[in-house]
Amino acid sequence: MPTPSSVSLPSVAARLRAAGCVFAEDEARLILDTARDDGEATAMVERRVAGLPLELVLGWAEFHGLRITVEPGVFVPRRRTEFLVDQALARVPHASVVVDLCCGSGAVGAALAAALDGPELHAADIDPAAVRCARRNVAAYGGHVHAGDLFAALPDSVRGRVDILAANVPYVPTGEVPLLPAEARDHEPLTALDGGSDGLDVLRRVAAGALRWLAPGGCLLVETSRRQAPAAVEAFTRAGLVADVAVGDEGYAHVVTGTRPAD
Incomplete structure (x- = not known):
């Protein structure tokens, strides 16, 4: 036998x-x-x-x-973040300029580009491993990937022209990082997880700079937790954006959107 x-x-x-x-x-x-x-x-x-x-x-x-x-040392895209992509497409269905900030693998940018009609796509991350990985994922869409810290990585040519600014920022409070599942804690970069004392340090920096990069009517979209959403809305509003929160059907995905008012 x-x-x-x-x-x-x-x-x-x-x-x-x-x-x-x-x-x-x-x-x-x-x-x-x-x-x-x-x-x-x-x-x-x-x-x-x-x-x-x-x-x-x-x-x-x-x-x-x-x-x-996905490659070792790069943040693995979460299925819940698909809700952020869906929100972006619903709000700006004909976006022509898309930026994927804190891009990690470039999953969000690739998904947006795949659903849109040939947008100009830029992605950026501070982590060299993420930049290398993202280039592989956005190449089919003619995307450009830049290395650097948030907006400093982007070319001046997109300033004031961005229709969708997706920023999947780290939002785990520093004190809660040790409580994450081992798969994330041991295998993903800390810069992609740790959002500072209340988890919103990077979010606030993105919100503060977004208005200069968004086109009139353009949207900044950020994923956060339920308990962090009110503080995120406050940061968006303080930055001059019209903010609201969308919650996924299953209640675990929270996306804060800030829209630049039309001129």
Whole structure:
């Protein structure tokens, strides 16, 4: 009788389940579909069992219908952030200039560009690893990726012309970073997670500078938590933006939008 393969779906799922993976069968299927041979599948299973996030094991994450390349040391896009993309598209459906600030992998910029009609796309991040990864993800849309600190990274040519300014800023309060799941805490850059004492340090900086970059009627969109949303709205309003909060259907996604008033 032949010996069952060590990389069959049942055997891989059993190994992942024993390691504590809640969706073991789904993860096993993704690993086996992604691996090019049994040896690679075995290595991927070992990395997952050792605690590496599934997306880094696979080398990609699904986001807004796209397969986004992810690499070690780069923030993995969260499915809840798809709500931010949907809000941006609903508010400015014909955007011609899009900026993805604090871009990480460039997932938000890529998703916006894929849904729009050939926008001018710029993405920026302070982390060199994120910049390299984002370039891979926005290349198909003619996107430009810049290295630097927030608006200082952007070319002057887009000042006052941005229709959608998506900024997936870090918003975890410093004291809560140690409470994050190990997959985030141990494998993602601290700069993509730690938002300062109340989690809103970077958000306030983005809000303060946004008006100079937005086109009339353009929108800044930032993801935050329910308890942080009122302070985020206050920061947007203080910066001269017309602010409101949208909450996803399941209640876990909160997006604060600030619109530049029409001139």
